[in-house]
Amino acid sequence: MKRASTYLLAFIAGAAGAIVLLSYFLDLPYLSDISQWLKQTAVLLSAAALLIGLLNLVGVHLGKIGGQEKGWAYSALLVVMLAVTFTLGMLFGLDNRAVVSLFRYVQLPVEATLIALLAVSLTAAGYRLIARRPNLFNIAFMVSAVVFILGSAPWLILPGLAEPFGILRTWLAEVWAVGGARGLLLGVALGSITAGLRVLLATDRPYGD
Amino acid sequence: MTVLGGLGLFLVLIFVFLMIALALVERRWPARFRSIPAFDALGGATERAVEAGERVHFSLGTGTLLGSETGPALAGLSMLTRVAEAATMSDRPPVVTAADGALVILAQDTIRSAYRRVRAADRYHASSGRLVGATPLSYAAGVPAVLNDEDASVHLMLGRFGVEGALVADAGQRKQTFTLGGTQDIQSQALLYATVENPLIGEDVFAGGAYLNAGSMHRGSLRTQDLVRVLIVAGVLIGTLLKTFGVIP
Numbered sequence: 001m002k003r004a005s006t007y008l009l010a011f012i013a014g015a016a017g018a019i020v021l022l023s024y025f026l027d028l029p030y031l032s033d034i035s036q037w038l039k040q041t042a043v044l045l046s047a048a049a050l051l052i053g054l055l056n057l058v059g060v061h062l063g064k065i066g067g068q069e070k071g072w073a074y075s076a077l078l079v080v081m082l083a084v085t086f087t088l089g090m091l092f093g094l095d096n097r098a099v100v101s102l103f104r105y106v107q108l109p110v111e112a113t114l115i116a117l118l119a120v121s122l123t124a125a126g127y128r129l130i131a132r133r134p135n136l137f138n139i140a141f142m143v144s145a146v147v148f149i150l151g152s153a154p155w156l157i158l159p160g161l162a163e164p165f166g167i168l169r170t171w172l173a174e175v176w177a178v179g180g181a182r183g184l185l186l187g188v189a190l191g192s193i194t195a196g197l198r199v200l201l202a203t204d205r206p207y208g209d
Numbered sequence: 210m211t212v213l214g215g216l217g218l219f220l221v222l223i224f225v226f227l228m229i230a231l232a233l234v235e236r237r238w239p240a241r242f243r244s245i246p247a248f249d250a251l252g253g254a255t256e257r258a259v260e261a262g263e264r265v266h267f268s269l270g271t272g273t274l275l276g277s278e279t280g281p282a283l284a285g286l287s288m289l290t291r292v293a294e295a296a297t298m299s300d301r302p303p304v305v306t307a308a309d310g311a312l313v314i315l316a317q318d319t320i321r322s323a324y325r326r327v328r329a330a331d332r333y334h335a336s337s338g339r340l341v342g343a344t345p346l347s348y349a350a351g352v353p354a355v356l357n358d359e360d361a362s363v364h365l366m367l368g369r370f371g372v373e374g375a376l377v378a379d380a381g382q383r384k385q386t387f388t389l390g391g392t393q394d395i396q397s398q399a400l401l402y403a404t405v406e407n408p409l410i411g412e413d414v415f416a417g418g419a420y421l422n423a424g425s426m427h428r429g430s431l432r433t434q435d436l437v438r439v440l441i442v443a444g445v446l447i448g449t450l451l452k453t454f455g456v457i458p
Contacts, residue, residue, distance in 0.1 A: 025217045046273060052310050054340065056310075070358055110350070114349060122404070125375065125378075183411070185395065194433060201225070201426070206290075
């Protein structure tokens with residue numbers, strides 16, 4: 001019985017994927033319609049999955065609150081704020097002033113702070129990289145990063161250096177970086193194709209056995 | 210069918226043929242792949258975590274299963290299968306986090322399947338797969354708490370990451386976990402290269418299954434990628450030479 005359900009799931013996943021893939025190559029009206037319907041269904045299921053994910057999030061944090069685990073107060077705050085935002089959004093819509101204010105005065109500043117933290121994190125990471133693995137590639141990586149910063153930043157002192165660093169930055173970006181990025185993109189594209197085809201062929205079954 | 214459509218279909222069929230053929234070849238004559246330090250170190254790190262009763266944290270990133278982010282998400286799930294199987298011996302199953310509900314459900318299914326295969330389905334818990342935040346930065350804000358609360362000593366990142374990937378990686382570094390990370394976005398790869406102890410570059414992101422012995426099809430896929438890449442590079446070089454010498458306009 002279990003084996004039958006595995007085959008059935010594999011068949012449904014493979015057939016749905018094959019129909020969508022073929023619709024890009026074959027100009028058949030029915031195929032295109034079915035493909036469109038499958039894609040719309042996927043978007044709807046994805047939205048439903050987000051709700052299930054939110055329930056999972058609430059479940060995990062309620063468990064922490066119930067067990068008085070480490071950081072349970074943060075979990076309580078999360079659950080309360082989630083409930084408030086969700087209720088306001090459902091009752092008054094996303095354009096409501098309170099909902100917009102929650103995003104503008106809570107979500108946005110917190111996210112902006114995290115982005116600002118990124119600059120500090122990356123500086124520390126650059127130091128750690130050289131300290132941990134002081135090889136030629138990592139030194140070249142860090143030197144390139146410094147040249148990029150010097151070539152992009154305004155030179156308030158010694159403004160005459162802005163032009164040579166700008167030229168060096170452009171040369172690095174348009175020759176070395178673009179060349180390397182194309183090579184990496186080629187590898188990523190080929191990897192994406194084989195990962196997708198393995199699911200279509202049911203050798204990879206992320207939907208479980 | 211247009212000419213481009215026909216060509217596309219032909220290329221997909223060539224890919225499928227090569228993958229199957231090279232997977233069959235792989236069973237008889239296994240290839241030796243180059244060493245990728247991140248994968249070489251992963252097995253030992255997972256074993257140490259299992260023996261020490263610590264947890265493996267697997268981040269599937271901030272992408273979704275729809276659109277161009279599907280590739281790294283599927284690669285992450287493939288690798289999760291192997292990592293989950295390796296960690297089933299532990300009292301504490303791996304914890305998987307994502308910023309997409311569908312990915313969380315698939316991660317739960319993957320872990321559940323790993324437990325079923327070792328006949329320990331009763332040890333699976335639904336909280337092994339978690340939605341941490343629905344936006345990239347809220348996800349990045351939530352991961353440090355998971356690492357700390359779950360006492361994770363292995364921090365694996367495989368999926369779609371933007372700039373927030375650096376923050377997610379930094380959380381692992383601060384906790385001194387074994388950190389491995391890879392993504393499909395080129396700019397984010399540069400960030401992860403600096404912030405992750407064991408970075409995966411380019412197609413390494415998709416090589417996890419082959420390097421962790423997920424089956425001959427994974428190894429066949431990797432050989433297909435290598436073969437097609439050589440053909441494309443040869444085509445580009447020949448085209449460049451022909452254009453340089455004026456053979457083609």
